[in-house]
Amino acid sequence: MAYASDGIASHRLPPDDYVRNFADLTPPLSRHEATVAADRCYFCYDAPCAQACPTHIDIPLFIRQITTANPHGAAETILGANIMGGMCARVCPVEQLCEEACVREHAEGKPVQIGLLQRYATDTLMAEREGQPFVRQPDTGKRIAVVGAGPAGLSCAHRLAMLGHGVTVFDAKPKAGGLNEYGIATYKTTNDFAQREVDFILSIGGISVETGKALGRDVTLTQLQADYDAVFLGMGLAGFNSLSGMPEFAQVTDAVPFIEELRQASDKATVPVGRKVVVIGGGMTAIDAAVQAKKLGAEEVTIAYRRGPEHMKASQFEQDLAKTSGVTIRHWAVPKSFDGTDGRLTTVLFDHAPPGLNGPPETVAIQADMVLAAIGQSLFDEPLGRTVALSGGRIVVDAERRTSHTGVWAGGDCVFGGQDLTVAAVEDGKQAALSIDRFLRGAQALPQAAE
Amino acid sequence: MADLSTNFLGIKSPNPFWLASAPPTDRYVNVTRAFKAGWGGVVWKTLGEDPPVVNVSGPRYGAIHGADRRLIGLNNIELITDRPLAINLQEIKQVKREFPDRAMVVSIMVPCEEKSWAHILPMIEETGADGIELNFGCPHGMSERGMGSAVGQVPEYIEMVARWCKHYTRMPVIVKLTPNITDIRRPARAAKAGGADAVSLINTINSVMGVDLDRMCPSPHVDGKGTHGGYCGPAVKPIALSMVSEIARDAETQGLPISAIGGITTWRDAAEFIAMGAGTVQVCTAAMTYGFKIVEEMITGLKSWMDAKGYASLDEFRGRAVGNTTDWQYLNLNYVVKARIDQDLCIKCGRCHIVCEDTSHQAIWPIVDGVRKFVVNDAECVGCNLCADVCPVEGCITMEHQTEGTDPRTGLRYDRPYANWTTHPNNPASTVKIAAE
Numbered sequence: 001m002a003y004a005s006d007g008i009a010s011h012r013l014p015p016d017d018y019v020r021n022f023a024d025l026t027p028p029l030s031r032h033e034a035t036v037a038a039d040r041c042y043f044c045y046d047a048p049c050a051q052a053c054p055t056h057i058d059i060p061l062f063i064r065q066i067t068t069a070n071p072h073g074a075a076e077t078i079l080g081a082n083i084m085g086g087m088c089a090r091v092c093p094v095e096q097l098c099e100e101a102c103v104r105e106h107a108e109g110k111p112v113q114i115g116l117l118q119r120y121a122t123d124t125l126m127a128e129r130e131g132q133p134f135v136r137q138p139d140t141g142k143r144i145a146v147v148g149a150g151p152a153g154l155s156c157a158h159r160l161a162m163l164g165h166g167v168t169v170f171d172a173k174p175k176a177g178g179l180n181e182y183g184i185a186t187y188k189t190t191n192d193f194a195q196r197e198v199d200f201i202l203s204i205g206g207i208s209v210e211t212g213k214a215l216g217r218d219v220t221l222t223q224l225q226a227d228y229d230a231v232f233l234g235m236g237l238a239g240f241n242s243l244s245g246m247p248e249f250a251q252v253t254d255a256v257p258f259i260e261e262l263r264q265a266s267d268k269a270t271v272p273v274g275r276k277v278v279v280i281g282g283g284m285t286a287i288d289a290a291v292q293a294k295k296l297g298a299e300e301v302t303i304a305y306r307r308g309p310e311h312m313k314a315s316q317f318e319q320d321l322a323k324t325s326g327v328t329i330r331h332w333a334v335p336k337s338f339d340g341t342d343g344r345l346t347t348v349l350f351d352h353a354p355p356g357l358n359g360p361p362e363t364v365a366i367q368a369d370m371v372l373a374a375i376g377q378s379l380f381d382e383p384l385g386r387t388v389a390l391s392g393g394r395i396v397v398d399a400e401r402r403t404s405h406t407g408v409w410a411g412g413d414c415v416f417g418g419q420d421l422t423v424a425a426v427e428d429g430k431q432a433a434l435s436i437d438r439f440l441r442g443a444q445a446l447p448q449a450a451e
Numbered sequence: 452m453a454d455l456s457t458n459f460l461g462i463k464s465p466n467p468f469w470l471a472s473a474p475p476t477d478r479y480v481n482v483t484r485a486f487k488a489g490w491g492g493v494v495w496k497t498l499g500e501d502p503p504v505v506n507v508s509g510p511r512y513g514a515i516h517g518a519d520r521r522l523i524g525l526n527n528i529e530l531i532t533d534r535p536l537a538i539n540l541q542e543i544k545q546v547k548r549e550f551p552d553r554a555m556v557v558s559i560m561v562p563c564e565e566k567s568w569a570h571i572l573p574m575i576e577e578t579g580a581d582g583i584e585l586n587f588g589c590p591h592g593m594s595e596r597g598m599g600s601a602v603g604q605v606p607e608y609i610e611m612v613a614r615w616c617k618h619y620t621r622m623p624v625i626v627k628l629t630p631n632i633t634d635i636r637r638p639a640r641a642a643k644a645g646g647a648d649a650v651s652l653i654n655t656i657n658s659v660m661g662v663d664l665d666r667m668c669p670s671p672h673v674d675g676k677g678t679h680g681g682y683c684g685p686a687v688k689p690i691a692l693s694m695v696s697e698i699a700r701d702a703e704t705q706g707l708p709i710s711a712i713g714g715i716t717t718w719r720d721a722a723e724f725i726a727m728g729a730g731t732v733q734v735c736t737a738a739m740t741y742g743f744k745i746v747e748e749m750i751t752g753l754k755s756w757m758d759a760k761g762y763a764s765l766d767e768f769r770g771r772a773v774g775n776t777t778d779w780q781y782l783n784l785n786y787v788v789k790a791r792i793d794q795d796l797c798i799k800c801g802r803c804h805i806v807c808e809d810t811s812h813q814a815i816w817p818i819v820d821g822v823r824k825f826v827v828n829d830a831e832c833v834g835c836n837l838c839a840d841v842c843p844v845e846g847c848i849t850m851e852h853q854t855e856g857t858d859p860r861t862g863l864r865y866d867r868p869y870a871n872w873t874t875h876p877n878n879p880a881s882t883v884k885i886a887a888e
Contacts, residue, residue: 039518042843045801045817107798107844 012297075125150178152234152412155429216383274370281374492554513660588654613645655681688714718752
């Protein structure tokens with residue numbers, strides 16, 4: 001039976017609902033709340049939280065600075081280790097990193113609210129102070145090309161600029177920020193925070209950003225190597241894995257452009273969404289797409305994942321968020337086919353094969369007028385040619401983030417063995433910048449990345 | 452069920468919890484609210500001669516806060532009552548008539564002249580009050596006028612005024628002592644010599660709570676200037692306990708009744724002061740922080756603890772801790788404890804390690820067998836207790852008495868008999884030397 005509201009449509013909700021649905025998922029702490037939360041920190045020795053942070057922020061120190069009414073000092077502690085401390089405070093899976101390691105998680109099951117405290121400190125600094133607390137060292141005359149203005153590229157560029165080098169950042173998109181700008185769920189980074197953070201980072205000076213410049217199309221790695229003293233590759237994963245061998249419907253699209261369209265829409269009501277949406281995948285992108293489809297007014301949203309809950313790349317927090325947002329998660333559901341009438345998608349068919357099932361898998365049909373595929377992204381490696389070694393379709397780097405090719409570094413999602421986290425990308429960029437700096441100053445390259 | 456009723460100098464109260472002479476006891480409305488809440492008695496806010504003093508209209512109180520703004524210490528620059536004497540006397544009389552079973556003690560501060568005391572005492576006696584407390588303690592404002600702690604710091608004056616009071620009234624006389632003095636036993640002895648029936652202590656401690664770094668003046672300030680005030684609250688309790696113990700165990704003042712004051716916030720604080728010899732306890736800051744209802748916690752808590760211990764009355768444990776309060780020189784130097792960390796309770800914050808490593812004896816390992824684990828190295832542990840003091844988990848680190856074997860730190864056996872400094876070979880003053888082992 002078909003309803004008038006079936007199909008992909010915009011303006012499904014009253015205007016106020018969009019404002020509420022896409023407001024900050026976790027509102028920031030007030031000064032009072034921050035003081036109370038900060039008081040719970042024990043100032044641990046060799047703190048487990050800081051060990052668990054990929055960028056090794058000195059968490060006990062910054063929290064103590066909050067308790068002593070020094071939020072600007074706290075922010076400097078954070079940003080000195082992680083220039084994207086503001087975004088990481090919003091998007092880090094803290095329940096798997098610092099807050100999981102917190103001794104109070106061990107003691108009481110209630111960790112210190114490290115993520116929210118980090119946001120309090122960095123937001124306070126950005127709101128109350130012009131520019132940034134870091135200054136450029138004297139110009140070295142060296143020039144570095146950074147490919148990709150996402151977390152890895154901007155982190156690398158900032159650290160290089162701090163060290164006195166000149167940096168040009170190339171990005172294929174019209175705006176800098178990478179996934180921070182285009183890929184993160186809207187309710188995690190409200191009020192154009194990604195662009196404000198980009199401006200904050202660039203305010204150190206010495207960095208020029210060239211948007212709309214794609215590697216392989218507008219610039220080539222060979223030319224960059226010829227024109228610059230070093231190259232950092234942080235272009236992320238531009239390709240999407242596709243559902244192969246399935247009937248084609250216009251209502252079956254990739255989740256990444258859907259999230260991107262939503263992020264870029266100034267009026268969320270204009271973003272069309274299905275009435276019954278199925279998201280295929282089990283990672284953060286699947287959750288972000290599903291939750292936001294629900295928030296756009298889809299009546300039924302189902303995440304279909306081929307394996308069990310313990311295999312999902314999305315954190316437990318994210319899985320819970322999906323459930324509390326009204327999203328159904330179906331496990332052990334392997335996409336089999338699409339069905340529809342007159343070119344309009346109506347049904348997704350799955351093989352349901354939970355472990356321990358005897359006999360052939362059961363076929364399950366889920367009604368859908370929109371399918372979003374979130375089954376992973378891949379490195380668009382064509383522009384790299386054979387310059388750098390790849391493994392598992394991604395760039396191989398050593399501990400200093402050096403590729404197999406002298407003079408070329410890489411970091412972020414495009415490298416092999418990474419965690420696919422913003423915070424890990426920031427660390428990659430920072431470590432690569434330190435390595436590039438040593439390389440350019442002629443210092444002996446260290447066997448392992450320092451700092 | 453334990454009986455909390457108290458008879459202090461013949462002044463009876465249903466429990467030992469009195470409100471100290473302070474803002475909470477300044478007027479009829481406050482005191483009747485306190486009695487309805489269950490307080491056993493009050494010491495009415497200090498009366499003086501007319502015309503009444505005036506108070507500042509700026510801030511009177513400053514505070515020290517702990518975590519989550521828990522009030523740890525309070526100071527004040529309020530003076531004695533700023534209401535006419537006649538009004539106070541009339542209200543005292545009225546309250547006593549309405550609550551005859553509660554203790555009504557009246558605090559007094561008049562100039563150090565016999566005629567002043569001779570004049571005011573009969574008027575107070577006429578109210579039906581149970582006793583008087585001589586305010587020789589306030590360290591601010593009144594002391595500049597030759598009263599309060601200016602008297603309390605001169606034992607001869609204490610003795611003289613106490614004697615006048617005993618002469619001009621039949622009421623029991625309690626002398627309230629200032630802690631702003633080197634040896635608290637001297638004013639206590641003077642009070643006793645003057646015939647005082649009891650002492651109460653401590654009054655507030657001289658203090659400047661902070662400096663306003665914008666205005667560059669003490670905080671809080673009155674129009675840009677600040678002054679020292681009297682410090683009280685939980686932070687001063689250890690100072691008060693020490694001074695109470697000094698008087699309780701002094702040969703000359705032993706047995707002199709004591710009404711203890713200083714940071715009493717919970718039933719446990721009260722029990723500790725009573726164990727140290729106090730007849731009653733006086734509370735102010737706790738009430739000024741939480742309101743009068745806290746007395747319910749104090750009454751029920753003290754009763755529960757006494758029931759659990761089998762004490763039927765306060766007298767059964769009063770003063771029990773006095774005999775165990777001694778001088779350093781008599782402590783057993785052969786008593787050896789070592790810190791023990793309960794690995795099940797440990798949350799691995801590592802604070803015990805870092806404070807021992809940085810500031811003490813390097814006696815706690817942070818990593819054992821390659822994992823984060825905090826374990827005491829007996830060969831370095833001096834049993835100082837710092838690790839247990841800083842540990843955020845109660846009961847996780849304990850100091851365990853060692854009785855068998857040899858101390859790896861000193862090479863000496865744990866089971867050596869009691870020996871103290873007076874007989875130690877390193878003590879040049881010791882006459883009886885026990886040979887070093």
